[in-house]
Amino acid sequence: MPEGLRVGYFPGCTLKTDARDFESSALAVARVLGIEVAELSRWNCCGTVYSLDAVNLMPRLASVHNLIRAEEEGFSEIMTLCSMCYNTLKQTNNLFTSKNNGRAAINDFLCLKPGYSGRVKIYHFLEFLREKIRPEQVKSLVVSPLAGVAVAPYYGCLLLRPKEIAIDDPEKPEILTPILSALGAKVIDFPFNNECCGAYQTAVHQEAVARRAYRIISSAQSEGADMIAVSCPLCHYNLSALQGLVRSTHPGLKAMPIVYFTELMARAMGLDYRTEIGVIPQDVAAAEARLRPSPNDPGREALK
Amino acid sequence: MTRLGVFICHCGKNIARTVNIEALREKAATLPHVVLAKDYLYLCSKPGQTMIADDIREHRLDKVLIAACSPRLHGKTFAQTAQRAGLNPYLLDMANIREHCSWVHIDGAEGTEKAFSIIKGGLGRLLYAEPLEPFQSPVTKRVLVIGGGVAGIQATLDIANSGYEVYLVEKSPSLGGHMAQLGETFPTLDCSSCILTPKMVEVSQNEHVHLLSYSEVTRIEGNIGQFQVTVRLRPRYVDETLCTGCGDCVPTCPVVVSNEFDQGLGARKAVYLPFPQAVPAVYTIDWDACLNTDKLIICENCYKDCEAKAINFLMEPQEKMVEVGAVVLATGYELMPVARIGEYGGDEYEDVIDGLQFERMLSASGPTGGVVRRPSDGRIPQNVVFVQCAGSRDPEHGIPYCSKVCCMYTAKHALLYKHAVPDGQVYVFYIDIRAAGKGHEEFVQKVMSEERILYLRGKVSKIFKSGAKLVVWGADTLSGRQVEIEADLVVLAMAVIPSSGSQKLARTLHIASDLSGFFSEAHPKLRPLESNTDGIFLAGAAQFAKDITDTVSQATGAAGKALSLLANDFIKLEPTISEVEEGICRGCGLCVSICPFGAVKMLPSTRTGAMVAGINPILCKGCGLCTAGCLSGAVTLKGSSFKQIFAQLEEMV
Numbered sequence: 001m002p003e004g005l006r007v008g009y010f011p012g013c014t015l016k017t018d019a020r021d022f023e024s025s026a027l028a029v030a031r032v033l034g035i036e037v038a039e040l041s042r043w044n045c046c047g048t049v050y051s052l053d054a055v056n057l058m059p060r061l062a063s064v065h066n067l068i069r070a071e072e073e074g075f076s077e078i079m080t081l082c083s084m085c086y087n088t089l090k091q092t093n094n095l096f097t098s099k100n101n102g103r104a105a106i107n108d109f110l111c112l113k114p115g116y117s118g119r120v121k122i123y124h125f126l127e128f129l130r131e132k133i134r135p136e137q138v139k140s141l142v143v144s145p146l147a148g149v150a151v152a153p154y155y156g157c158l159l160l161r162p163k164e165i166a167i168d169d170p171e172k173p174e175i176l177t178p179i180l181s182a183l184g185a186k187v188i189d190f191p192f193n194n195e196c197c198g199a200y201q202t203a204v205h206q207e208a209v210a211r212r213a214y215r216i217i218s219s220a221q222s223e224g225a226d227m228i229a230v231s232c233p234l235c236h237y238n239l240s241a242l243q244g245l246v247r248s249t250h251p252g253l254k255a256m257p258i259v260y261f262t263e264l265m266a267r268a269m270g271l272d273y274r275t276e277i278g279v280i281p282q283d284v285a286a287a288e289a290r291l292r293p294s295p296n297d298p299g300r301e302a303l304k
Numbered sequence: 305m306t307r308l309g310v311f312i313c314h315c316g317k318n319i320a321r322t323v324n325i326e327a328l329r330e331k332a333a334t335l336p337h338v339v340l341a342k343d344y345l346y347l348c349s350k351p352g353q354t355m356i357a358d359d360i361r362e363h364r365l366d367k368v369l370i371a372a373c374s375p376r377l378h379g380k381t382f383a384q385t386a387q388r389a390g391l392n393p394y395l396l397d398m399a400n401i402r403e404h405c406s407w408v409h410i411d412g413a414e415g416t417e418k419a420f421s422i423i424k425g426g427l428g429r430l431l432y433a434e435p436l437e438p439f440q441s442p443v444t445k446r447v448l449v450i451g452g453g454v455a456g457i458q459a460t461l462d463i464a465n466s467g468y469e470v471y472l473v474e475k476s477p478s479l480g481g482h483m484a485q486l487g488e489t490f491p492t493l494d495c496s497s498c499i500l501t502p503k504m505v506e507v508s509q510n511e512h513v514h515l516l517s518y519s520e521v522t523r524i525e526g527n528i529g530q531f532q533v534t535v536r537l538r539p540r541y542v543d544e545t546l547c548t549g550c551g552d553c554v555p556t557c558p559v560v561v562s563n564e565f566d567q568g569l570g571a572r573k574a575v576y577l578p579f580p581q582a583v584p585a586v587y588t589i590d591w592d593a594c595l596n597t598d599k600l601i602i603c604e605n606c607y608k609d610c611e612a613k614a615i616n617f618l619m620e621p622q623e624k625m626v627e628v629g630a631v632v633l634a635t636g637y638e639l640m641p642v643a644r645i646g647e648y649g650g651d652e653y654e655d656v657i658d659g660l661q662f663e664r665m666l667s668a669s670g671p672t673g674g675v676v677r678r679p680s681d682g683r684i685p686q687n688v689v690f691v692q693c694a695g696s697r698d699p700e701h702g703i704p705y706c707s708k709v710c711c712m713y714t715a716k717h718a719l720l721y722k723h724a725v726p727d728g729q730v731y732v733f734y735i736d737i738r739a740a741g742k743g744h745e746e747f748v749q750k751v752m753s754e755e756r757i758l759y760l761r762g763k764v765s766k767i768f769k770s771g772a773k774l775v776v777w778g779a780d781t782l783s784g785r786q787v788e789i790e791a792d793l794v795v796l797a798m799a800v801i802p803s804s805g806s807q808k809l810a811r812t813l814h815i816a817s818d819l820s821g822f823f824s825e826a827h828p829k830l831r832p833l834e835s836n837t838d839g840i841f842l843a844g845a846a847q848f849a850k851d852i853t854d855t856v857s858q859a860t861g862a863a864g865k866a867l868s869l870l871a872n873d874f875i876k877l878e879p880t881i882s883e884v885e886e887g888i889c890r891g892c893g894l895c896v897s898i899c900p901f902g903a904v905k906m907l908p909s910t911r912t913g914a915m916v917a918g919i920n921p922i923l924c925k926g927c928g929l930c931t932a933g934c935l936s937g938a939v940t941l942k943g944s945s946f947k948q949i950f951a952q953l954e955e956m957v
Contacts, residue, residue, distance in 0.1 A: 171646025
């Protein structure tokens, strides 16, 4: 286990509410991997939905405040679990490190002296795992492999676009493959793995989002997936909570469990991460049913 | 005692409108050493020139300043005037009081004052001018052509048919290039190989041509008129002089590899002829694929079957030195690999192919015998999507330019597919249709209107597999809708990029290439056939993407340029070049790295033997970078010495 692997942690709002199991499973996994995850003592909204307007810097101030706090607390690296938080923080940080940036304007506006440096490195947990942890380390901690379980990794857009902040090839993301393989799962590649889930359209055009969810889920299903692994609370919501709505137009659609990749890691490592609130019961139940080794399950053999 | 003459031009009203010529002449006449100051309406006219020449003789002027336009416009005109009058042309200089003065000033007083200052500076510079003589260099009357596609073939034939020797170096085992792979050509639907192969044969039969196939240029030294070239001849393990081209070696060869001539769609043996009409018609053993190695002979099947005893497993690479006076570069293009576009499957789907692969399918001698078949299952596709600008006009993928030929060949592909599969459905995604050539627009219009082909204006965002079909997502920007098409075959008109070895060759030849890797021409408008190194000419798609018509035109033009060089026994070179004062040079070598033309080299001093900078007078362009860069002030640019420049500045300020 590597010595002194410590990283600042920016949770964001959803991880403390709807996605509590995402956080608890990730923290449990980090602990056994020897990663000290230190939550920022103060943080605010990440800024959500990065503005495409290059001139208007106002929407970025929320992110800047978080970055300044991270630097004040002495973190050179901070990590997020939520893809949205990763995207907004990383893009804002780039304003301070690239040319033609808004650094001077923001520092002036906030009356900061000497101003935020842009030196804090932003990681998504997946990226952190890729750079600091070898898949063999993950594999060595697995106690009940997900043998025989076909998992389709779904990336959505926020980890991959724009490509300046992508944690992987935006057209052909594979960053989850080594982790899921290390857990013993069968990894399913499907063409919709980097398509938009519908994002915040879910607040205003649920039917449109349901149409997207249908295509994503049915594509994964047709490739043989038992469940879809996600890394973003919004993707999780759109793909799981809207399945009822999807079924109103496509009654034949089989239920597809949607799980956070960290839940699968924790489950395979035999860690108890379940929190009391914030779970979406039918999903977890369905996933659990699929994960429970049957007497003939090859996974059971592997455990012996 | 110097006797200076100053001639001031009115240039009609161009100068006289702003500058008070009369006052200027009177003031100029009072300057030191000036024995004559005159003005004239148009100095460049015949009477104007005659007046100058007469005055040079009559007043025994030994240096002359022409205050008129830019020397870029009439420098040569007045140099000739001086020569006619018996004055060394480098003792005549120009003061630019038009572009630098009258055209940019409104106020007459200011303009006149500035014109006077320019004249004073010019005279200061002229005081230290020295007579210079142009020099000569002999011309070797042979040409090297690099690349054996249609551009290289055309240039070779044009030069050889004029009676000069040509060395034609081709990297692959046969002449022909990409044109030999094509089925039919737009817009006339001529059979490509039918019009090309007679030219290939002509090359092989021309007594003036030395064809070096399966070879590469590894080194080039020297300069215009006298290049020394090293060519590496790769061993083909088949003796060219003995091979009869019978093909008896092929059937028993146990190794099957993918056929690059068929763009990977077909197969060939390790011993092979790239295509039936190959020139030279000599077999080659692909040593990387062959079971044998340099150390171990495992298989002798071809050796045993060859009655002519042409197979030789012990063949080694050879080096050949050739001396030529000029070089024509015709290294052509390739297509950007599909692997570089992840959203189109990144080369993972067998039924997503590029334009050249489709050409091979359409070719009667291709892997499918001219029938369009899906690579995955051999079925005849019913729905075919063509994607133009796949990579081109797409800075995201690193290619900002238009590849120029894709609109035309895609229309041709669509037409030929429809003729072969009349009930098939064709979709063409395009950004714009660029059909600017003779008969091109008519061709595309005909395809669009008569062939029931659906042209969709928009880009394709994603291609993925769904069962046995391919799903193509795109935008139709005319109807404002997103389009989803289930296709059996997708043909990508991939961007045209320079051939893979061209950057290495550019370094070998010391020539420049642009950001996209195409060889740079000396001037985009007026010298499109020349590289920035004298004596090296450009032809075909190595300079930029172009169709066969333009390629052949450019090749003939480049051949003409080479021939006009060869028509001289000597070339005359400008003497306004750099010169090193050996006693001052400390041998740091900074100038060697500064020179963009490779004209400076470290050489032992003739007097002391220490390493000092030496200027190759033929390569030097007189740009002055080394003079400005030299820390010791050891380099002088003749015709623009430090003395001259400082005198000019002193007079002006």
